[in-house]
Amino acid sequence: MTPHIERKQPNELKEPEPEHCPGPESENAGKGDACNGCANQEICTSNILKGPDPDIPIINERLANISHKILVLSGKGGVGKSTFTSMLSWAISTSDEDLEIGAMDLDICGPSLPKMLGVEGESIHNSNSGWTPVYVSDNLGLMSISFMLPDSDTAIIWRGNKKNGLIKNFLKDVNWGDHLDYLIVDTPPGTSDEHLSVVNYMKDVGIDGALIVTTPQEVSLLDVRKEIDFCRKTGIKILGLVENMSGFVCPGCKKESLIFKPTTGGGKKLCEELNIPFLGSVPLDPRIGKCCDAGQNFFEDYSDSPAATAILDVVDAIRDQVELDEAMDKLNI
Template sequence: MEGVVCTVGCPSNAQLAGRAPQCEGCPGRALCQTSVAVGDPDQELIDCRMNAIRHKILILSGKGGVGKSTIAAALSLALSRMSFKVGLLDVDICGPSIPQLMGVQGQTVVNSSWGWMPLKSPIGDVKVISVGSLLETDSTAIVWRGPRKTALIKRFLKDTFFGRLDCLVVDTPPGTSDEHLTIVKLLNNVNPDGAVIVTTPQKMALYTIKKELDFCRKLSLPVLGIVENMSSFICPCCEENSELFPNSSVEKFAEEHCISYLGRIPVDPNLARCCEEGSNVEQIHPLSPSVKSLKDIAKHLQIRLMQNEIT
């Protein structure tokens, strides 16, 4: 139920909304029952748009500051260089950073007869749509409750003319809230491939990842794998590798929870600088350690997507 905090988790089957055992005591139960009864007239249009896209991937993180949006942008660029037709959807409504990362800041979304036309990134062949491109200025604050966020995410899916794509990468805000419930529910009919979870090696970050895994389990959203960001620091002069959190292991955590470990990305000043400038790190610093890591992660992700097609 959008806009309502549910302590147990909404049922993954939309037909059970308001009727499942966990709906007992939920303040939005009556509204969910009404919605199921009358149906959502926008869902058919959303399904039509999304069925033209082969793969749908959600990028999740348990907490902020782990580089989730950076990984979402970098993976989108990496997949596009692997001959994928890629779209990048930013549903981080209150903190959109994708326009800056993809170099489309200042560009305006055009509303055509086919719908909203996504922006074409100048640093890679990726179609981008974000609330950050709909604001009057970069300093405009978005102070919205859940229903308004839900309505905008629905418009992104229903009205954006992505066309035929191989992959749609969805950058979500940290945690598990209205945006996550909304996007998973709206994509339920078109079988999203699953979620890529981004974390750092800190124990606190790994602790919050357990909540993301529980969220995915409750909503029957497959977990494609976990990406370890800021894993170490590689000196740009001598290339010495220094572990930042030597007593923590994301790879071991992934093994214990039966999750695919997609790879690790070191702290790279070149990558950080490119993010600030809205440029492509592979084009400017092709030999940076983060570039090789991102390529390997994109290849592992490609294999998982191919496995999904077979099954």
């Protein structure tokens, strides 16, 4: 199924937006480098297309029944962010069957959650009430662009505005049911269009915070510092940082080896330096990759793994923090 994206195409525009267009309704409309020589520049600069986004109230109403919203971020790709998102979704949904969990895959160019959660190849259903997510289990739903593509090898070759339009549709049109306890949002690496869009669209309903995933080596921590700076500049609370792939425990000899040596102290030292919570270290376990490839619940199959224990400790710390914040808000503390 080809994605149908609602996009505002004002009749006043003379030509389609050029590549890297900041958007006719943005504050930088008519002022960006891409605007030079564009037939629409005078129209965009005149401010006639700007104004309150009429979709924001619809998004607010749709997200009002979601208790907790958590972003999973990483500065660099390949640190296990999507893997950790799938583990987080599995862990919370299986820990309490009364909880309703939603996972949203905003890695538009490289969606991997459908594979990791075992629902690759499924399709979403569109009705008058909106898009129905694909359900991994009775209490775990997933939304991803992967469900809207003709096949898994289809490349998404989109400019920023079109990606932002899909994010808006995901927030505005997905019907999660009467109530959702947790919405876990998997974002692509970096601090670009997708991140700015989700923060802007969700600012009125509130984001509980961000979980930041890194690996121990400095090349990863360099980009994580930028992610932390992004959170602080956009007002997103940092729930904490988790150091993934921090070591490898040999299943035969039980000896632990450091695959990625923390040359500058790793995630824990970074958290002490920047005064953010350190949620723990998760060792490598090749069975995690095996379960993700097969779309299986790692916690059900390998509950005795040190990695499973470490991930569950992180999940408990996150839940304790967001639920404590919720209680304090109710008491106006």
